[in-house]
Amino acid sequence: MFTPLAFALLLQVTVPMVDLPGGHYEPLYRRAGDRTVQVEPFRMDRDPVTRGDFVQFVRTHPEWRRSNVRGLFADRRGYLADWRSDLDGGDGDASARPVSGVSWFAARAFCTARSARLPRLAEWEYAAAASRSQHDATHDAGFVQQLVSMYATRESPRTLAFAADRNAFGLRGMHGIGWEWVEDFNGILVSSDSRSIGEGDHNLFCASAAIGAVDPSNFPAFLRYGVRAGLTGRSTLETLGFRCAV
Amino acid sequence: MTSPRILLSPVFTGWRSVTVAVVATIGLATGGYLFGTIASARAGTSGGGSATLKLPPIIGVERAVLTTAPNVPAPITRNHATKVLVELEAMEKTMRLADSVNYTFWTFGGTVPGSFIRVRQGDLVEFTLKNHAHSTVPHNIDLHAVTGPGGGAAATLTMPGGNSTFTFRALNPGLYVYHCAMSPVPMHIANGMYGLILVEPEEGLPQVDRELYIMQSEFYVKKGAAGQPATLDMEKGEAEQPTYVVFNGSVGAMTGDKAPEVKVGDRVRVFVGNGGPNLSSSFHIIGEIFDNVYSEGGSSITQHNVQTTMIPAGGSATVEFRAEKAGNLIVVDHAIFRAFNKGALGMIKVVGPDNTQVFAQIKGFPMGKH
Numbered sequence: 285m286f287t288p289l290a291f292a293l294l295l296q297v298t299v300p301m302v303d304l305p306g307g308h309y310e311p312l313y314r315r316a317g318d319r320t321v322q323v324e325p326f327r328m329d330r331d332p333v334t335r336g337d338f339v340q341f342v343r344t345h346p347e348w349r350r351s352n353v354r355g356l357f358a359d360r361r362g363y364l365a366d367w368r369s370d371l372d373g374g375d376g377d378a379s380a381r382p383v384s385g386v387s388w389f390a391a392r393a394f395c396t397a398r399s400a401r402l403p404r405l406a407e408w409e410y411a412a413a414a415s416r417s418q419h420d421a422t423h424d425a426g427f428v429q430q431l432v433s434m435y436a437t438r439e440s441p442r443t444l445a446f447a448a449d450r451n452a453f454g455l456r457g458m459h460g461i462g463w464e465w466v467e468d469f470n471g472i473l474v475s476s477d478s479r480s481i482g483e484g485d486h487n488l489f490c491a492s493a494a495i496g497a498v499d500p501s502n503f504p505a506f507l508r509y510g511v512r513a514g515l516t517g518r519s520t521l522e523t524l525g526f527r528c529a530v
Numbered sequence: 531m532t533s534p535r536i537l538l539s540p541v542f543t544g545w546r547s548v549t550v551a552v553v554a555t556i557g558l559a560t561g562g563y564l565f566g567t568i569a570s571a572r573a574g575t576s577g578g579g580s581a582t583l584k585l586p587p588i589i590g591v592e593r594a595v596l597t598t599a600p601n602v603p604a605p606i607t608r609n610h611a612t613k614v615l616v617e618l619e620a621m622e623k624t625m626r627l628a629d630s631v632n633y634t635f636w637t638f639g640g641t642v643p644g645s646f647i648r649v650r651q652g653d654l655v656e657f658t659l660k661n662h663a664h665s666t667v668p669h670n671i672d673l674h675a676v677t678g679p680g681g682g683a684a685a686t687l688t689m690p691g692g693n694s695t696f697t698f699r700a701l702n703p704g705l706y707v708y709h710c711a712m713s714p715v716p717m718h719i720a721n722g723m724y725g726l727i728l729v730e731p732e733e734g735l736p737q738v739d740r741e742l743y744i745m746q747s748e749f750y751v752k753k754g755a756a757g758q759p760a761t762l763d764m765e766k767g768e769a770e771q772p773t774y775v776v777f778n779g780s781v782g783a784m785t786g787d788k789a790p791e792v793k794v795g796d797r798v799r800v801f802v803g804n805g806g807p808n809l810s811s812s813f814h815i816i817g818e819i820f821d822n823v824y825s826e827g828g829s830s831i832t833q834h835n836v837q838t839t840m841i842p843a844g845g846s847a848t849v850e851f852r853a854e855k856a857g858n859l860i861v862v863d864h865a866i867f868r869a870f871n872k873g874a875l876g877m878i879k880v881v882g883p884d885n886t887q888v889f890a891q892i893k894g895f896p897m898g899k900h
């Protein structure tokens with residue numbers, strides 16, 4: 285029988301993490317005058333959190349089981365919707381596949397239970413900008429095209445396996461599920477009409493229109509910002525998972 | 531998102547002839563420029579003044595019948611405005627684009643182009659956009675027939691598995707494009723998210739025998755790995771160099787068995803849209819002359835006896851002709867490499883007794899005289 289402490293210790297020992305050096309991240313939208321955002325060194329899970337990991341979590345934290353979770357903290361229509369039961373994440377090798385259909389509250393609770401946290405937006409984007417060979421492939425047309433194609437033909441999360449490919453930081457599957465939760469997902473204000481220009485009563489050039497964007501060709505970044513614009517803390521999508529950072 | 535502040539000060543002289551003086555001030559980043567003064571008057575009216583915008587009363591409620599190209603919903607026979615419920619679902623779907631080329635389309639209603647919507651001027655449209663739970667990205671909708679923020683886009687950011695609803699008054703008659711306006715817009719349009727909405731004028735359109743729905747668009751194709759569908763090619767899209775230019779969503783969507791049929795003598799009206807994302811269309815039907823063209827999808831006939839009509843990306847045209855002669859009419863974009871090499875070919879079959887008074891082939895010596 286697992287206890288919450290055992291859960292925390294187990295995952296701290298068994299989950300491989302990657303050390304990322306500090307660096308700079310160029311936001312798609314930025315504050316007037318800012319060029320880039322400084323990212324301090326941090327550690328992040330090598331892989332997205334799996335269904336198996338999440339089974340262990342709900343075993344020791346029953347309030348996050350599908351049948352128990354409160355509507356305030358998760359959209360119950362989509363929460364772990366394709367699981368067979370509270371403690372069964374699906375067929376065969378399901379436990380090795382990324383978990384999705386979890387709310388921000390649930391993802392956060394998971395990371396907290398592991399004495400970790402969700403990565404911040406700047407950290408996640410910095411880590412996700414890496415191609416196989418380059419730390420910052422933001423302006424690499426080949427990499428951008430690869431992501432555009434990948435986002436359009438994404439596998440169902442029911443069958444998704446981890447890509448063996450690592451990016452230049454050593455992280456796997458950063459774009460595989462589709463989207464991943466970040467701590468401050470709602471920190472960027474994006475207009476629901478993607479073509480409007482910002483209203484200027486805050487420092488961000490809001491809206492995901494090309495106007496105000498650093499790189500209009502970075503469609504994958506626009507897609508991610510668009511998704512985040514539609515999320516609330518209780519949202520659950522079958523293409524939205526997470527990984528933890530410390 | 532800034533909403534324009536519109537001060538309406540029209541004189542009401544009856545719904546059909548409202549004269550509106552509109553002063554729109556749009557608050558911009560620096561705190562509000564006077565954007566302009568627009569004096570807008572319906573055609574044929576003059577004068578100005580002040581009153582509130584008068585709208586016809588809404589009587590009853592009905593659910594819109596939606597159709598898939600090349601079909602068009604039946605003309606509206608009501609003589610009053612009503613509340614019309616429209617429900618459209620965004621879904622991502624892999625389908626045939628050309629022989630041996632499958633593409634992962636993003637669609638309204640599971641088809642490219644999206645479902646045809648038909649309402650009447652003055653109607654109150656309650657529009658619900660759903661987004662399929664298996665979608666990977668949020669979608670929204672901008673209907674060019676909408677007077678209001680983003681054409682509806684500002685009210686319809688819809689996550690996978692979600693839905694959103696807004697209402698609008700169909701103020702202006704005409705044939706309008708709708709499309710997804712979610713970021714990045716070019717990707718959503720290039721993947722197939724567009725269709726047409728017709729706002730019939732109050733008096734209706736002149737009766738014809740057959741109505742058709744044709745929408746041109748182009749695709750920028752990056753071949754997939756073995757067994758994988760093709761996807762958007764960013765570089766070709768930015769260069770505006772499409773792989774395919776098509777009518778009704780795929781190469782051959784309206785040729786052979788799939789060509790719509792009309793009868794000799796039919797008066798035919800074609801609602802033509804251009805989804806783009808980039809190219810304008812030189813719309814032409816080989817072997818016919820358009821008796822009437824409602825250019826740019828407006829509400830009145832602007833020209834008679836037209837060979838080729840220009841349709842901008844994100845625009846439309848309504849063309850009418852009588853099918854006088856049996857045979858196949860070939861629909862093309864007369865920027866002719868697109869038709870010959872890239873797929874912009876469609877067909878309308880005209881069946882029935884031949885009419886040699888209109889056209890007859892006289893024996894000649896096509897191979898030369900022996």
